[in-house]
Amino acid sequence: MQLLAALLLALAVAQPYTRAWTYSGEAHVLVLDGSASMLATDVSPSRFERARALAREYLRQMPPHDQVAVILAGVRPRVLCGLTYNRSEAMRALQSAQPAETGANLPEALTLAAAMLTPFAAPTIEVFTDGGFPDPHDVDTGRARVQYHLVGEQADNAGVVAVDLREERDAPGKFTLFALIRHNLPQERQYTLELWRGDNLVDAQEVRVPARSEASVRFRHLVPSDRPEELRVRLDVRDALACDNTAYAVLHPVRPLRVLLVSKGNLFLETALNLDPRTQVERLSVLPDDSASRYDVVVYDNLVPSAPPEGNAVFIGKVPSWFPVVPLQQVQNSVVVDWHHTHPVLRYVDLASVRLSQVTPVLPQAGTETLAETGEGAVMVALQKPERRWLLFTFDVTDSDLPLRVAFPVMMLNALRWLTSPSESVERGAIVAGGLAVIPVPGKWEKVTIRLPDGKSVEVGVQEGAAPFEETLRTGFYQCVETGYLFAVNLAQREETDLRVHSPASAEGRQTEAGVRRVLARREWWQWLAGVLLALLALEWVMYHRRW
Incomplete structure (x- = not known):
């Protein structure tokens, strides 16, 4: 025995096992919207919980021969459960789903669902959502029929949809915090916007927002202290969505900049670099030795180092052979025809018709960014890496009329700030929830720990002096434990603040036979x-x- x-x-x-004929039904993918608007409490307990309940009920009523999968549609869609006949597994997947304070990439979620359903004749994609996204009518779902299950009411809501912290042009060392308020109310309304510095309320302003529109507020003359400070902009209102009523920014200390100018003499350039009282400029007439690493920025005026510098640098007049550009033929009497208006170096800078008596245009290579160009090619190029930033002017500024314009000193001030700011989006609080934050990590750390707004921690690997961090799923303040570096993450998405329930047109698939059919299957x-x-x-x- x-x-x-x-x-x-x-x-x-x-x-x-043997192969035998059996019955196979349809296949379904349940897509659960996990965006910030689903946290709204206009339906009890929230839109997301109502959507989860609808998905559970749909799952209970499915025929026993049908397969089902579950996808959470967040900023990066996630498969919580692959296609299965096991209803308990699908229920557990629904229970594990959690919304985030981010947007939702529904087109990518639909594409992922359609790929899972490719082998089936009459599949369906069931989307449980409030419709707070552009209608994904251009997404090809193949044979799959898309059906929307809408949750929520036409709730009134207001929120802070943008925040930006910038240094004041006329007062170096002082900052202005810009905030943009938006609501979906059908009439004008007045709100109170508060500015908190740490735990202290330091300012409050009244703002009138037109019907279904937006209005901006400025908090000026913010002076940094000797340590990073948390700034909160709070909308004094109680509505259906709480996570968009507060925006966050970090006011970092302003430290002196040590700049080395390597030049045989350029009064215009030296004067422009000295305009910022925080900048300490030293000048050498010959190429420096390794001591150049002690400076925050080295400016090479018509002199080129033999090897690429390890730190931040500006190259003027001559194109280094190791810079990732291809020099073209030198031209005479050229004119700037276009420039990158929104780049930090060229903010508030007008380069229209700047005349260059002699210039070597270049063809930028991968990894570089063109800032200004003539009809012959690029004449200003930026290169940004985690551990350093470079800026290239392919012309001698004294061979142009640029130093005679107001744009020149403004551009050089912008350049110094951009070169020494480890990550402008991180510095200004412009990280959108769900986006990538590149955290500067000086030293030889291989891993660092990021503390999240809820107090939990995540380990992140360090690559070339920076830690790329994607788990920005909650609004608030994040901090690198090892270095103490503090940064802010904001919702900043108009689609999530607008809580009106939208009804996207269902993406109907091609007509095919539905229901149960016989297939040759493996029987174990x-x-x-x-x-x-x-x-x-x-x-x-x-x-x-x-x-x-």
């Missing part, structure tokens, strides 16, 4: 063998005990 039991056990482990027998084995062992146990 024991030999027979061993044989049955071996056969069960081998999982024998190991369960039966295991059952016989258990019965045999039970029989042996009974016979053994009856001897006594």
